[in-house]
Amino acid sequence: MSNRVYIFDTTLRDGEQSPGCSMTTPEKLRMAKSLVELGVDILEAGFPIASDGDFEAVRAVSAEYNWVQVAALARATKIDIERAAQSLDKARRPRIHTFIATSDIHLKYKFNKSRQQILEEAAAAVELARSYVEDVEFSAEDATRTDADYLEEVCRAVVAAGARTVNLPDTVGWSVPHEYGALIGRMVKALGDRAILSVHCHDDLGLAVANSIAAVQAGARQIECTINGIGERAGNCSLEEVVCAMKVRNDQLPFQTGIATEHLYPASKLLSSMITFGPQPNKAIVGENAFAHEAGIHQDGYLKHKSTYEIIEPSHVGVPESRLVLGKHSGRHALQQRCSDLGYPLNKEQLGEVYRRFTALADTKKGVRNEEIVDIIQQVTNQAVLKTAAD
Ligand code: KIV
Ligand code: ZN
Numbered sequence: 001m002s003n004r005v006y007i008f009d010t011t012l013r014d015g016e017q018s019p020g021c022s023m024t025t026p027e028k029l030r031m032a033k034s035l036v037e038l039g040v041d042i043l044e045a046g047f048p049i050a051s052d053g054d055f056e057a058v059r060a061v062s063a064e065y066n067w068v069q070v071a072a073l074a075r076a077t078k079i080d081i082e083r084a085a086q087s088l089d090k091a092r093r094p095r096i097h098t099f100i101a102t103s104d105i106h107l108k109y110k111f112n113k114s115r116q117q118i119l120e121e122a123a124a125a126v127e128l129a130r131s132y133v134e135d136v137e138f139s140a141e142d143a144t145r146t147d148a149d150y151l152e153e154v155c156r157a158v159v160a161a162g163a164r165t166v167n168l169p170d171t172v173g174w175s176v177p178h179e180y181g182a183l184i185g186r187m188v189k190a191l192g193d194r195a196i197l198s199v200h201c202h203d204d205l206g207l208a209v210a211n212s213i214a215a216v217q218a219g220a221r222q223i224e225c226t227i228n229g230i231g232e233r234a235g236n237c238s239l240e241e242v243v244c245a246m247k248v249r250n251d252q253l254p255f256q257t258g259i260a261t262e263h264l265y266p267a268s269k270l271l272s273s274m275i276t277f278g279p280q281p282n283k284a285i286v287g288e289n290a291f292a293h294e295a296g297i298h299q300d301g302y303l304k305h306k307s308t309y310e311i312i313e314p315s316h317v318g319v320p321e322s323r324l325v326l327g328k329h330s331g332r333h334a335l336q337q338r339c340s341d342l343g344y345p346l347n348k349e350q351l352g353e354v355y356r357r358f359t360a361l362a363d364t365k366k367g368v369r370n371e372e373i374v375d376i377i378q379q380v381t382n383q384a385v386l387k388t389a390a391d
Helices: 011-015 025-038 052-064 078-087 104-111 115-132 148-160 177-194 208-217 239-248 261-274 296-304 332-341 348-362 370-390
Strands: 006-009 042-046 069-075 093-101 135-141 165-170 196-201 222-225
Touching (some): 006 196, 011 025, 011 042, 025 261, 093 115, 104 115, 135 148, 135 196, 148 165, 165 177, 196 208, 222 239, 296 332, 348 370
Parallel strands (some): 093 135, 135 165
């Protein structure tokens, strides 16, 4: 089995359908450009039956980036699949992604249908989608709360009907890594090389990335994820985190993706500028503090050698530079470096006094700005000049 893992980006579909994240077609086109530069393998551009805007967006993205595999989502119904097929009429590499829920909870409360009915509808949907396009993905929504024997039957049926990719979503973020890995391993064994096993994890328990990785270790070869981890409720598996985990810890996770990681931070920034929120400051890889150091011990270690406190070179993920944040936890070493960067190389005595005044100020606030540091330096150095003149 090859160790190449396909990255299926659903920022423009699962991400876009979450609160505060809707995008217009021009915005989706700008984001698609960024995703294409990033090197995603499959770009899910929308859910065409959901609205005319979604339909137009899928059409526009698949026409503009027609060398990329573009997916359109469709429930397992004729009307959805036909609409998805229409939206992809200009695509050179169209994929119809059709789904139906398979868990007893959904069967009972959403559909009031039997397992056999759902299995037949799933297979029929895949067959219909295959009449329009070669590349059909089937998702068993709420797969992780589905009876595993029944899920295996569904997987076999949709592959027999022509699905090339079978996605087993952890729709409600219910699974834990070893459990999800075991489920995926079982289905990989059942399907062999007749289909690619895909994973789609939600982050309700903060386990979406860990679950996706466990699934890849068990044989999945497609990960569905989003920039900044946006998506329904707590979001989807974060693209930047899962890709960097496999890149940085390739010794433990020997898998490859086609992602050009230096485009990650720009993609994250672009997305944040188009939706109503950005990633939290301490978000891995793309958060504003992901490469910031404030504690004196860390700053001192970092200034001696970056590897003491950084496992990723910022430029490798497109972050311009690391930051030494000066606050009450900072030490002399970092302050001296900052004074020198600001154009004030200080002698030992001056640094001692600047540091004393700096910590007194820092104790009263969340952080100290460069202008405030310059003020302190000027007070201290002017006093020193006055003192020398008086002597
Ligand atoms: O979370 C989910 O189950 C989905 C499917 C439609 C793939 O988003
Ligand atoms: Zn989802």
